[in-house]
Amino acid sequence: MSVFNLKKQNENLDFKIVAGLERLSQVFRILLWEKAKEFSLSPIQIQLLIFIKHHSVDKTTVSYLAKEFNFTKPTISEAIKILEQKNLVKKSANTNDTRSQTIQLTSSGEKIVFETENFVDPLTKIISGVNDSEKVVLWENISNLIIKLNKQKVISVQRTCFNCKFYSIKAENHFCNLLDQKLLSKEIRIDCIEFEVA
Ligand code: SF4
Known part of the structure; x- marks a missing residue:
């Protein structure tokens, strides 16, 4: 189909x-x-x-x-x-x-x-x-789509939080251990200067 x-x-x-x-x-x-x-x-x-x-x-x-x-x-x-x-x-x-x-x-x-x-x-x-709440939803969907395509090896290089050694989940929140701070959805990066592969 x-x-x-x-x-x-x-x-x-x-x-x-x-x-x-x-x-x-x-x-x-x-x-x-x-x-x-x-x-x-x-x-x-x-x-x-x-x-x-x-x-x-x-x-x-x-x-x-x-x-x-x-x-x-x-x-x-x-x-x-x-x-x-x-x-x-x-x-x-x-x-x-x-x-x-x-x-x-x-x-x-x-x-x-x-x-x-x-x-x-x-x-x-x-x-x-676009209003801020709609932008966050759009960003969550785009960043999720990118990481899924990366996992399927359609997109090769990704310097995103989800692939980074400093990323973790703490108390059900995204967390950056380098910046030592919680990351809101809108703060998830897809091309971070400090990124290091996990
Ligand atoms: S160093 Fe950058 S890519 Fe890695 S978790 Fe922190 S903000 Fe995300």
Whole structure:
């Protein structure tokens, strides 16, 4: 039975939710393509620049980026090579592993990130208008969906509380042992700087 069979889909709420999520995934693709055309880059090149800008150097090796974006290492290497030729990134020796290099933004790369990372703005504006209690429910559902997809190995890298060695449940509450504090549902993170794999 297909989610995309309209007769079945319109009789079944589960199917409609999945079809709706598929429609939403198109939004990011469309918005990213608009930026890609404007700056003569591919969507993955823009995503790489934005990721490199906001993550520590240990996460900017070709191997890590390949896992993060679910691409092969040769595909990421090729994208990085083009970004290097455009003077948007530069490579440095990896102090943790002499066999690989880390990738940093040049000042031109920083400028491109500044101009492109707002590609999500149309969606951010809509979410900002949702009331707080609805946002919490939305966030709980999204974060649960992400962790379940991660457990099914559909999404490979997840730096979320639920996968973190500092996460526990205390008195039936989410708890971070690093921050030494209870985490409300809205405080659960999906990309935490302090994350360490459990
Ligand atoms: S360190 Fe970050 S990811 Fe880990 S439990 Fe605490 S808040 Fe969550």
